[in-house]
Amino acid sequence: MRASLISSPEQLAALYPNPIAPASVIKEIDHIDANYGALIAASPFFVLATNGPDGLDCSPRGDLPGFVTVSDAKTLLIPDRRGNNRLDSLKNLLSDNRVGMLFLIPGYGETLRVNGTAVLSTDPELCARFEMAGKLPACVIVVTVEAAYFQCSRAVVRADLWNPAMQVDKRSLPSAGTILRDISARAATETFDGEAYDKALPERVRATLY
Structure with a gap:
């Protein structure tokens, strides 16, 4: 078993000899453009990845489409809706501000990946922007975008994810x-x-x- 483990970039490259397709590089930008903004606006669900002293965390986040706001090309605003109050993601951000996000859109094959850094804000005016059912979020996650790119639809197609018959x-x-x-x-x-x-x-x- 140990002899079969990959331990170097060279071994990994040998397993995947085909060069990277041009589209895999072209699609990555350092901001949110109109196209990627449209995907975020249509998404009711994303997964937030963080890292902290106690390890990694991957947390589901969901609300009505458009709940993640593109404030400008480099900034996303995310209301922290009610959860179980474990605060795993939020505590991680206090010690390591790096984040990874994966947006899904029902019926759409491609997903959107966004990487960057984040801070937590309790600014009253900012929280007021995300009032729902008379309730304000305890804080807003403010993400500075460093990379954004779509992921091709292969995983979603293989999973037949949006097929109602697969529920x-x-x-x-x-x-x-x-x-x-x-x-x-x-x-x-x-x-x-x-x-x-x-x-x-x-x-x-x-x-x-x-």
Whole structure:
């Protein structure tokens, strides 16, 4: 097994001998142009990658399309909507401000990747721009764009991601309550009432979206 591990750039290059396609280089720019701005405006969901003292984090972020605002060609504004308050991503940004973002658009094959740095702002006027259902975000993530480029559709096509027929019946998978119940049982802690958790979850989610 160890002899099969890749340990150098030369070994990696030997596995992928074809030169990089011109489009793979041309598509990367250091700002958000009109085309990439249109993709961000249409996206209701992205994944935020951060790094910190306790390791890496990859966090889903979602809201109505356009919830990420292109303030200017180098700046994105992201309201931090309510979550579980673990604050993994936000704590990471306090020690390492680098971010990676992957935007998805339902029905669209290409994804958009944005890399840059970020700070957290509680500026009242800025937070007020993102009021929803009478609630303000606790803070706004302000991203300075360093690189933006689309990712070709191969992964989405292989996954058949936007095909309604591919949706999984959620009853075939363990529920959140089941997962919590089984973990608490293995940890020999107080038994977790997974059934009650699942029963209350849909309304709790609806009531705490903002």
